[in-house]
Amino acid sequence: MNGLSDASGWRRLQPAVALVLVVASIGTPLWLVLVTAAKSQSEALQPDLSLPSTWHLLENLGQVWADGKVLQGALGSLLVVVPSVVGVLLFGSMAAWILARRASRISAVLYALAISGIVLPPAVVTVVLLLRQLGLAGTAVGMIGVYMGIYMSTVIFFVTGFVRTIPVSLEEAAQLDGASPFRVFWLVVLPLLRPVLATATILVCLYVWNDVFYAFFVIGGRLDTLPLNLFRVASAGLYLNNWHLIFSYVILMSLPLVVVFAVAQRKIISGITSGAVK
Structure with a gap:
């Protein structure tokens, strides 16, 4: 009975686990792009997942639009x-x-x-x-x-x-x-x-x-x-x-x-x- 219960519990968890894996694999790169684009030059030298101390997203987008x-x-x-x-x-x-x-x-x-x-x-x-x-x-x-x-x-x-x-x-x-x-x-x-x-x-x-x-x-x-x-x-x-x-x-x-x-x-x-x- 315990084996059947464990198997049933795992089947119920599978959709949630799959959803978490998909969100992590897709969301992590998107988050990295967003927060890095919002950082200053000094903070963005080593891209990571941390939030910027001050958001410069619009400023950076404007500079790219003008110079790129x-x-x-x-x-x-x-x-x-x-x-x-x-x-x-x-x-x-x-x-x-x-x-x-x-x-x-x-x-x-x-x-x-x-x-x-x-x-x-x-x-x-x-x-x-x-x-x-x-x-x-x-x-x-x-x-x-x-x-x-x-x-x-x-x-x-x-x-x-x-x-x-x-x-x-x-x-x-x-x-x-x-x-x-x-x-x-x-x-x-x-x-x-x-x-x-x-x-x-x-x-x-x-x-x-x-x-x-x-x-x-x-x-x-x-x-x-x-x-x-x-x-x-x-x-x-x-x-x-x-x-x-x-x-x-x-x-x-x-x-x-x-x-x-x-x-x-x-x-x-x-x-x-x-x-x-x-």
Whole structure:
């Protein structure tokens, strides 16, 4: 009886333990960023979890905004992120719709190839050389093409499973009314994909918005983006060992993603629970 009682008590405690672990693993880094950004330069030399003696958060954010080219970097990031996300969602969902509706060995092989990009990283040197041959190296268009190619597999993986849950009868009814395949996709299928597209949107936005690796090799210093600006200023004399300014920059860089997630969180959760797991 004692063994059964202990097992039952542990099962009841498991959700609470899991919640504490999740809060600790996520909350601790967030708290470190916040309190360090609010400290003075001398207090922030050795970042820790202690509260600042005097809060300088607004002052530090103002200095970063003025000296760190935040607005210029945000505009550059939007110039790359918005077309990349829109393009990869549109073309990825089209490809996923076709692959989901074609039950053949060729479609199965194409689907496997399409999602292989999730585990096979692109060769950076080859990508840069190809962009140079096309005259797109160092341009926003080249960077958009790279991001679309990298994250197309993620969108196809998420959307294909969701499309298979949509009744084919809806598409057949539209076809009987004389709708072309493109109109069927645009008017019938695409509106039903909103939950899973919201999930894919936040994932792709997260990857592209925070990317510094591919952006450094493809566009270098020819276009300002927030991650590239942070990389440059963090290694420059202005921000050298100034952790309060670096973390203040991180807060400003993260705010747009927080807003996007807050607005789309219901659709994101719906997309994960309904389409992505089927």
